Amino acid sequence: MKLENLLSRKRSAIVERWFQLILDTYPADTSSFLKRQKDRFANPVGNTISQGIEGIYDGLVQSEGPDKVSPFLDTIIRIRAIQDFSPSQGVAFVFSLKKAIREELKDEMRDEEVARELLALESRIDELALLSFDIYMKCREKVYELRANEVKNRTFKLLERANLISEVPDLNPGSEGDNVEKKK
Numbered sequence: 542m543k544l545e546n547l548l549s550r551k552r553s554a555i556v557e558r559w560f561q562l563i564l565d566t567y568p569a570d571t572s573s574f575l576k577r578q579k580d581r582f583a584n585p586v587g588n589t590i591s592q593g594i595e596g597i598y599d600g601l602v603q604s605e606g607p608d609k610v611s612p613f614l615d616t617i618i619r620i621r622a623i624q625d626f627s628p629s630q631g632v633a634f635v636f637s638l639k640k641a642i643r644e645e646l647k648d649e650m651r652d653e654e655v656a657r658e659l660l661a662l663e664s665r666i667d668e669l670a671l672l673s674f675d676i677y678m679k680c681r682e683k684v685y686e687l688r689a690n691e692v693k694n695r696t697f698k699l700l701e702r703a704n705l706i707s708e709v710p711d712l713n714p715g716s717e718g719d720n721v722e723k724k725k
Contacts, residue, residue, distance in 0.1 A: 544658035547649055548602045548642070555638075555645045556598050560591055562637040566630065586620055593617040598638070601665060607672050614673050622680035632673040639663055 548555065564572045564587075578584035596613035614635075621631040642659070649655050700706045 543655050544662065545602060547646060551645050555641050556595055558641040558644060559594055559638050562641055563590060563634045589616050589620060601662065610669060611672060615676055618673055618676045619680050622677050623684055628677055631677045632670055635666060635670040635673050638666055
């Protein structure tokens with residue numbers, strides 16, 4: 542349990558480094574805005590990412606299951622799924638936690654017990670990355686579904702405005718079929 546104590550002690554430095562690594566995945570102007578703007582209303586993306594990674598980190602350190610960490614992943618991934626990230630880029634932020642931890646614990650990793658515990662933690666981080674990919678794909682499917690429905694609705698409205706289609710009157714289905722059945 543040496544690692545858990547180290548991770549708790551160095552929480553703020555690791556989370557801050559992780560946040561920086563995530564922001565580095567954005568274009569320079571976006572990244573500088575996300576770093577600079579601290580108001581949660583003026584910068585909801587930065588605020589959501591910051592709160593999400595804190596929840597993920599705390600869940601990992603406390604060895605909570607995926608069901609406890611999943612909502613935090615979901616909030617971040619929803620943002621990244623609608624941005625111009627490929628699926629691998631969208632979930633890569635999870636792996637950057639490994640880098641942040643290794644950078645902050647580089648001296649302590651010489652201890653055999655810490656190194657062994659770190660390997661187990663990194664396996665849990667890998668599992669979170671797989672879960673993140675599933676969440677990302679569900680979000681992307683929903684985005685594509687919404688876009689397809691929007692195109693269908695626009696096309697229908699255009700055809701309707703051009704008087705190329707109109708509603709078909711309801712013929713009261715079953716009324717003729719009922720009469721046929723009764724005659725037999």
